[in-house]
Amino acid sequence: MRKEKRFHIKWIMVMLALTASVLLCGCASSNKGVNGQVIVYNWGEYIDPETIRMFEEETGIEVIYDEFETNESMYPKVESGAVAYDIACPSDYMISRMIENGMLSEINYDNMPNAKSNIGAQYYEQARGFDPDNTYAIPYCWGTVGILYNRTMVDEPITRWEQLWDEKYADDILMQDSVRDAFMVAEKLNGDSMNTLDPDELTAAKDLLIEQKPLVQAYVVDQVRDKMIGGEAAIGVIYSGEAIYTQKENPDLVYVIPEEGTNVWIDAWVILKNAPNKENAEKFIDFMCREDIALMNFDYITYSTPNVAARELIEDESIKYSEIAFPDLSQYENLETYIYLGEDGDSLYNELWKEVKAH
Amino acid sequence: MTSKKNWLSVPYLFWSGLFIIVPLGMVVYYGLTDRTGAFTLDNITAIASAGHAKALRLSLLLSLVSTVICFLLAYPLAMILAQVQVKRHNFIILIFILPMWMNFLLRTLAWQTLLEKNGVINHVLSFLHLPTLKIINTPAAIILGMVYNFLPFMILPLYNALAKIDGNVINAAHDLGAGHIHTFFRIILPLSIPGIISGITMVFIPALTTFVISSLLGGGKLLLIGDVIDLEFTKTSNWHLGSGLSMVLMIFILINMVLSAIFDKDGEGSML
Numbered sequence: 001m002r003k004e005k006r007f008h009i010k011w012i013m014v015m016l017a018l019t020a021s022v023l024l025c026g027c028a029s030s031n032k033g034v035n036g037q038v039i040v041y042n043w044g045e046y047i048d049p050e051t052i053r054m055f056e057e058e059t060g061i062e063v064i065y066d067e068f069e070t071n072e073s074m075y076p077k078v079e080s081g082a083v084a085y086d087i088a089c090p091s092d093y094m095i096s097r098m099i100e101n102g103m104l105s106e107i108n109y110d111n112m113p114n115a116k117s118n119i120g121a122q123y124y125e126q127a128r129g130f131d132p133d134n135t136y137a138i139p140y141c142w143g144t145v146g147i148l149y150n151r152t153m154v155d156e157p158i159t160r161w162e163q164l165w166d167e168k169y170a171d172d173i174l175m176q177d178s179v180r181d182a183f184m185v186a187e188k189l190n191g192d193s194m195n196t197l198d199p200d201e202l203t204a205a206k207d208l209l210i211e212q213k214p215l216v217q218a219y220v221v222d223q224v225r226d227k228m229i230g231g232e233a234a235i236g237v238i239y240s241g242e243a244i245y246t247q248k249e250n251p252d253l254v255y256v257i258p259e260e261g262t263n264v265w266i267d268a269w270v271i272l273k274n275a276p277n278k279e280n281a282e283k284f285i286d287f288m289c290r291e292d293i294a295l296m297n298f299d300y301i302t303y304s305t306p307n308v309a310a311r312e313l314i315e316d317e318s319i320k321y322s323e324i325a326f327p328d329l330s331q332y333e334n335l336e337t338y339i340y341l342g343e344d345g346d347s348l349y350n351e352l353w354k355e356v357k358a359h
Numbered sequence: 360m361t362s363k364k365n366w367l368s369v370p371y372l373f374w375s376g377l378f379i380i381v382p383l384g385m386v387v388y389y390g391l392t393d394r395t396g397a398f399t400l401d402n403i404t405a406i407a408s409a410g411h412a413k414a415l416r417l418s419l420l421l422s423l424v425s426t427v428i429c430f431l432l433a434y435p436l437a438m439i440l441a442q443v444q445v446k447r448h449n450f451i452i453l454i455f456i457l458p459m460w461m462n463f464l465l466r467t468l469a470w471q472t473l474l475e476k477n478g479v480i481n482h483v484l485s486f487l488h489l490p491t492l493k494i495i496n497t498p499a500a501i502i503l504g505m506v507y508n509f510l511p512f513m514i515l516p517l518y519n520a521l522a523k524i525d526g527n528v529i530n531a532a533h534d535l536g537a538g539h540i541h542t543f544f545r546i547i548l549p550l551s552i553p554g555i556i557s558g559i560t561m562v563f564i565p566a567l568t569t570f571v572i573s574s575l576l577g578g579g580k581l582l583l584i585g586d587v588i589d590l591e592f593t594k595t596s597n598w599h600l601g602s603g604l605s606m607v608l609m610i611f612i613l614i615n616m617v618l619s620a621i622f623d624k625d626g627e628g629s630m631l
Contacts, residue, residue: 069593070593072593072595073594076598171476177579179595213580216580217476217496218496218579218580219578219579219580220578230475230477231477232475343394346595347597350594350595351410354582355409355410357410357579357582357586358409358410358413358414358417358587359413
């Protein structure tokens with residue numbers, strides 16, 4: 001009896017050791033596709049999974065796909081090099097930070113015919129705000145930040161940021177729970193740049209946000225979508241890409257670009273400097289720029305595509321000429337794109353944001 | 360005897376070395392350095408800045424209140440449990456543990472849906488023409504979430520301690536003329552102190568460090584110290600400050616553990 005028991009323990013130990021070694025080896029040698037692999041680091045729910053499957057089938061390259069939630073959580077992981085990613089899809093200001101720190105590899109447009117021909121010139125133009133000669137980034141999605149409101153719950157049309165400070169909407173307002181987006185609203189309302197580092201302007205913005213706090217129902221990120229659809233709040237700050245989806249679910253919702261101006265953002269593909277599979281990375285990005293693939297992704301995630309060839313393929317006229325998905329930006333004033341503020345600038349914003357949140 | 364069994368502890372030592380000691384060392388390293396890698400105490404003293412101190416005070420207050428509420432709810436229940444027959448108390452304990460089989464996040468999300476302005480509870484209330492409840496995104500909602508999630512951690516150690524009390528001791532007290540109230544304060548309560556201490560520890564520490572409950576039920580309007588640390592790691596990628604603040608939080612946890620070590624000599628908490 002005793003002997004048997006001891007034997008058991010030994011056996012379990014052997015099993016444990018075996019599993020451990022299998023696990024450890026597993027990390028080192030994963031199954032590679034016939035033509036190698038490509039490691040992609042993208043936003044969560046930001047691609048039609050079917051397109052990845054199609055890419056693997058057509059090219060024989062295995063895609064290892066990883067997701068991040070915020071630019072800020074993506075950056076240290078890429079910087080530390082713990083996983084050698086080939087491709088990432090950060091936003092404008094984060095791309096300029098990565099360029100500044102020499103983390104990106106130059107794009108060879110000769111290997112990417114689709115990227116060259118299908119992405120609209122105006123989007124490359126816009127991308128020059130953070131990537132001066134279009135050396136590093138190929139636009140994937142873009143959009144604006146605006147106000148989504150429920151027309152049955154407000155007394156008059158909402159057209160200005162100022163109305164988010166109106167006391168009659170107390171407890172009916174949803175703000176973005178991210179430092180730059182929250183400050184952008186206050187800075188635009190004050191008529192300042194959303195990239196300001198002027199202490200007085202920043203203090204004014206902070207005071208404005210603190211003043212607004214009692215009226216705010218909640219600071220949320222993705223939940224704006226569900227809360228607005230459910231009629232939980234009357235007014236919310238939202239990304240334009242989410243607006244199309246919410247309107248499909250609840251026709252009472254209206255999206256506006258506020259008169260005081262707002263943020264025009266671009267998320268773009270970049271190839272990392274120490275990418276182990278650079279050629280495959282080029283193939284992957286170019287595949288994503290192919291019009292039919294870009295259309296699939298647009299249908300899936302509903303964020304505006306800079307791919308003009310794909311836009312031509314959209315069948316639904318109301319979406320093809322949608323003011324939300326493809327606004328004519330020349331009609332609006334004070335549009336800006338975030339730029340990287342430097343480490344000190346970032347910590348200044350973060351400090352002030354914490355003061356707002358803790359107030 | 361013990362030396363023969365020593366090798367059995369190897370997997371555990373390996374485990375704790377790799378997943379407890381090493382990460383702890385990394386937290387200390389990050390907490391005591393700045394971005395350039397130079398030694399600094401700034402990340403620790405940052406707790407004194409207005410925003411951080413306020414978040415810490417709020418955390419301490421809310422976790423204290425929920426610990427007290429948990430205790431007041433759990434003690435009578437544990438006394439009842441300790442008195443009923445063995446067959447029945449297993450069933451009652453099961454009822455209290457059953458919710459814990461569900462994911463913690465899911466349970467808290469459920470409260471969000473229940474408490475929302477157009478949530479389930481308010482629908483029922485307005486259907487009955489009663490005034491609606493407005494506690495979502497307030498400290499009250501966070502306390503509710505803490506009490507709901509951590510109550511079982513209070514009940515079980517209390518039950519353990521109370522069940523151990525020899526019925527003859529209580530009978531003796533009655534024989535010697537002590538009334539029920541007298542017996543409770545002189546006999547039952549002192550004998551259950553180890554259970555009380557470990558119950559308090561097991562509720563207070565997770566409540567103090569939580570960030571999920573406050574962000575889901577507080578609407579991002581109430582910043583607890585756990586939220587600040589979460590913010591530093593996931594949003595502002597300042598791991599140094601996040602680690603420094605975590606170390607400050609560890610001091611509070613250490614104080615709590617020292618207190619429980621003094622009172623809980625028999626290790627009741629580990630009887631769980």
